[in-house]
Amino acid sequence: MNNIQDLKLILESVLLSSREPISINEMRRLFDDDLSIELLRRALDELCLAWQGRGVELVQIAEGWRFQTRPEYQRYLSRLNPEKQPKYSRAVMETLAIIAYKQPVTRGDIEEIRGVTVNSQIIKTLEERDWIKVVGHRDVPGRPALFATTASFLSDLNLRALDELPALLDLGSLTHANPHTAELNLEL
Amino acid sequence: MNNIQDLKLILESVLLSSREPISINEMRRLFDDDLSIELLRRALDELCLAWQGRGVELVQIAEGWRFQTRPEYQRYLSRLNPEKQPKYSRAVMETLAIIAYKQPVTRGDIEEIRGVTVNSQIIKTLEERDWIKVVGHRDVPGRPALFATTASFLSDLNLRALDELPALLDLGSLTHANPHTAELNLEL
Amino acid sequence: MSATLATPRLALVKGEPFTQMPLDLYIPPDALAVYLSAFEGPLDLLLYLIRRHNLDVLDIPMAEITRQYMAYVDLMRSKQLELAAEYLLMAALLIEIKSRMLLPRHAHLDESDEQADPRAELVRRLLEYEQMKAAALELDEQPRRGRDYQAIAVWHEDAAKLLPHVESADLRIAWLGLLARAGTQQHHKVGHQALSVREAMSHLLEALQHGDYVEFTRLFDPAQGRSRLVVTFIAMLELVREQLIEIAQNAAFSPIYVRLMYVHE
Numbered sequence: 057m058n059n060i061q062d063l064k065l066i067l068e069s070v071l072l073s074s075r076e077p078i079s080i081n082e083m084r085r086l087f088d089d090d091l092s093i094e095l096l097r098r099a100l101d102e103l104c105l106a107w108q109g110r111g112v113e114l115v116q117i118a119e120g121w122r123f124q125t126r127p128e129y130q131r132y133l134s135r136l137n138p139e140k141q142p143k144y145s146r147a148v149m150e151t152l153a154i155i156a157y158k159q160p161v162t163r164g165d166i167e168e169i170r171g172v173t174v175n176s177q178i179i180k181t182l183e184e185r186d187w188i189k190v191v192g193h194r195d196v197p198g199r200p201a202l203f204a205t206t207a208s209f210l211s212d213l214n215l216r217a218l219d220e221l222p223a224l225l226d227l228g229s230l231t232h233a234n235p236h237t238a239e240l241n242l243e244l
Numbered sequence: 245m246n247n248i249q250d251l252k253l254i255l256e257s258v259l260l261s262s263r264e265p266i267s268i269n270e271m272r273r274l275f276d277d278d279l280s281i282e283l284l285r286r287a288l289d290e291l292c293l294a295w296q297g298r299g300v301e302l303v304q305i306a307e308g309w310r311f312q313t314r315p316e317y318q319r320y321l322s323r324l325n326p327e328k329q330p331k332y333s334r335a336v337m338e339t340l341a342i343i344a345y346k347q348p349v350t351r352g353d354i355e356e357i358r359g360v361t362v363n364s365q366i367i368k369t370l371e372e373r374d375w376i377k378v379v380g381h382r383d384v385p386g387r388p389a390l391f392a393t394t395a396s397f398l399s400d401l402n403l404r405a406l407d408e409l410p411a412l413l414d415l416g417s418l419t420h421a422n423p424h425t426a427e428l429n430l431e432l
Numbered sequence: 433m434s435a436t437l438a439t440p441r442l443a444l445v446k447g448e449p450f451t452q453m454p455l456d457l458y459i460p461p462d463a464l465a466v467y468l469s470a471f472e473g474p475l476d477l478l479l480y481l482i483r484r485h486n487l488d489v490l491d492i493p494m495a496e497i498t499r500q501y502m503a504y505v506d507l508m509r510s511k512q513l514e515l516a517a518e519y520l521l522m523a524a525l526l527i528e529i530k531s532r533m534l535l536p537r538h539a540h541l542d543e544s545d546e547q548a549d550p551r552a553e554l555v556r557r558l559l560e561y562e563q564m565k566a567a568a569l570e571l572d573e574q575p576r577r578g579r580d581y582q583a584i585a586v587w588h589e590d591a592a593k594l595l596p597h598v599e600s601a602d603l604r605i606a607w608l609g610l611l612a613r614a615g616t617q618q619h620h621k622v623g624h625q626a627l628s629v630r631e632a633m634s635h636l637l638e639a640l641q642h643g644d645y646v647e648f649t650r651l652f653d654p655a656q657g658r659s660r661l662v663v664t665f666i667a668m669l670e671l672v673r674e675q676l677i678e679i680a681q682n683a684a685f686s687p688i689y690v691r692l693m694y695v696h697e
Contacts (some may be wrong), residue, residue: 069299069317072260073672074324075585087318111257112584123584129257130580132274136258136266141579146472146568153568169564171557172473172518184605212577222570224345230559261582300586313588321590332596337606344603348637348676349632357610373595379637383675383693390676392634401600406631410604 063091063099064106071103071114071123077211079120118210118217144181144185151178155188156209156221162194179203187212251279251287253296259291259302259311264365267308332369339366343376344397344409348390350382367391375400435567472652474522475561477504486551489558492551494533498526529554632660632667633676648679648688 058142070086071078100121104114111129116120125133144152151174154166164175182188187209193199205218215221259266272279288309292302299317302309313321319339332340339362342354354362370376375397378389393406403409471477481500482489505523532550575581640646651668652661668690671677681688 065299066317066320069313070320071322072300072311072584072586073317073321075311075330075583078324082324086323091586099403102283111253112260123260125582125584127575127580128459129254130582132254132258133261133582135274136270137363144572147571149568150364150472150564151569153564156571157564157567169557169560170473171475171522171561172516176524211569213574214576214577214581222567224576225566227559227563230562231488260584260586263585263587265587311586313586315589318589319590321588330596332598334606334609337598337602340598341603341606341610345607345630347634379634379641380676380692390637392637401598401603403600405627405628409600 060095060099060102063095064103067096067099070104071121074122077117077120077122078107082120095211115214116216117214118207148177148178148181152182152187152205155182155203156205156218157224159204160191161202162202164200166203185212247285248283248290250264251283252291254286255287256291259309262310265310270308335360335363336366336369340370340375341425342408343370343391344393345390347406348379350388350390352388354391436597472565473516474501474519475558476565477501477519478522479558479562479565489555492555494526494530494551498523498530501526525554547643626658628663629670632664636664636671636690637669637676637692640690643692645680645689645691648690651690 066086067083068148070083080096083096100114100116107114107123110126111126112123116126147170150170151166153168155161158165158169163174165181179188180215186206188203189206190201192202193203194202208222210217254274255271258271261386268284271284272281279401288302295302295311298314298364300313302311335358338358339354342357343349346353346357349376350380351362351367376391377394378393380390381387382390398405471480478497478501481497482492487493488495502523505519508519529550577583616635636651639651652664654661667680668677672679676693677690678693679690680686
């Protein structure tokens with residue numbers, strides 16, 4: 057593998073064939089020669105460029121690199137497959153937000169912040185989507201499970217790392233009137 | 245959609261995101277405008293040409309068009325971490341569950357329970373796996389096929405008989421007793 | 433607007449007389465259930481009241497907010513809506529804070545200043561919740577695989593060979609998902625018994641597949657035991673009811689025959 061052109065063809069084919077993201081390390085193992093990470097990165101960067109302006113893009117996310125469709129093309133894709141994507145309730149999204157921003161947290165922590173009991177179904181929904189997992193247990197009576205977000209949560213949300221999550225609103229700014237929360241969300 | 249360039253971008257994205265072949269008719273349904281078959285064919289031919297010399301090619305098979313990896317690139321794929329076990333979509337699993345628990349059922353029965361049309365691909369997937377088969381036809385207009393599970397479905401799932409499937413007795417009552425059902429609805 | 437809400441004696445808010453209930457506090461009774469379920473709990477309801485009335489979250493008028501909060505809780509109760517315990521707990525907390533604020537402050541308490549305001553902890557919780565609530569909205573807007581974009585995976589030979597693994601527990605999950613979405617519109621009462629009937633129905637249809645008449649007794653296998661025979665019989669009745677098979681007998685006590693309905697029309 058001396059030719060970056062060949063390298064790009066192979067990487068493109070492999071990435072297009074795999075639904076799961078592929079990490080740089082996995083890519084290196086594809087080849088007998090010991091390819092430098094720099095060369096791989098250069099090939100990936102060039103591929104990214106080559107795909108610009110198309111309906112599909114090569115992106116880097118938490119678990120590695122993957123080809124994915126651009127959101128503008130989603131309406132065509134949904135016509136092909138009219139399966140309704142689950143719409144998560146506020147309860148689910150608030151629980152997810154607390155786990156994402158405060159991890160690791162116990163169910164009790166989440167209940168403390170939300171001020172209501174957390175339905176088991178909510179946790180199960182997030183676990184089944186493979187967005188959260190138990191990463192340990194807090195060393196207090198009952199040894200409650202500690203939840204954290206997974207790599208596939210980041211990947212599914214098109215993020216490389218937790219610090220790419222939308223920034224939290226500054227608590228100081230919340231002491232002023234906040235148009236965000238004044239609106240009652242009546243979508244049921 | 246006046247522009248063949250846009251058309252090609254859309255077709256390419258849609259075809260790349262589906263492992264299953266897409267027929268010309270399905271492609272036509274993607275667009276509001278009534279696209280001529282000639283135009284679609286021209287766009288597909290041009291796409292074929294554009295993908296020549298790459299590791300992935302656009303081919304036409306009996307059921308329609310699909311992108312596929314060229315055999316020469318297959319060896320790289322096999323080196324990838326034994327690809328994570330694929331999963332059936334929720335649509336396939338729900339269809340299978342309905343057939344397993346409510347057999348014999350027609351496609352219409354399945355659609356009524358799921359509330360969406362059942363893609364032919366789903367039935368085909370399950371038939372090809374030899375998990376479901378047509379056991380008769382209901383004597384109503386159209387004489388729809390009645391589907392039931394097969395012996396190999398039972399053996400693949402390690403069951404001796406259908407009544408070894410997880411009982412639904414308690415689960416079924418969810419719809420009455422649980423005041424959270426309405427909420428559940430939103431969370432899934 | 434609402435007689436139940438407007439009390440003749442209204443509070444002083446920051447020294448200002450408060451003469452009229454906020455108009456938007458009135459909720460048409462029919463809409464109440466929907467409206468209340470829009471709140472994710474007492475903190476959410478409190479935040480709504482504070483933000484809606486443009487109150488200063490750092491200087492919450494406890495008397496007023498408690499009264500409004502109680503109005504909601506009373507409404508919920510009068511409509512016999514299931515009232516989560518958390519709502520009552522919050523009511524108790526609000527009343528406690530309000531009464532502590534009425535107590536004269538002792539000079540020596542001033543050294544622990546942050547403890548001095550009984551509202552401090554409530555304010556902290558409200559702000560923390562509000563922060564997470566906003567974060568949840570942001571997260572929801574983040575592009576999401578499946579909803580906003582798809583991962584690419586073109587066909588290749590290995591993909592065709594790899595077959596998904598399914599366990600019976602997966603079917604249960606799929607069914608639960610269906611039930612949850614079907615909500616209250618449909619009742620799926622399927623139990624053990626019904627299941628074996630369904631299975632027997634499939635077996636019968638299979639046995640009749642070739643389309644000819646089959647003698648009634650040949651469809652039963654006594655070796656399988658009595659309950660199986662009963663189930664097979666029920667299955668047969670069910671198939672007749674669904675007009676999938678027909679049963680014929682030429683004369684009394686002559687053999688009974690069964691065949692598929694559709695083959696001969």
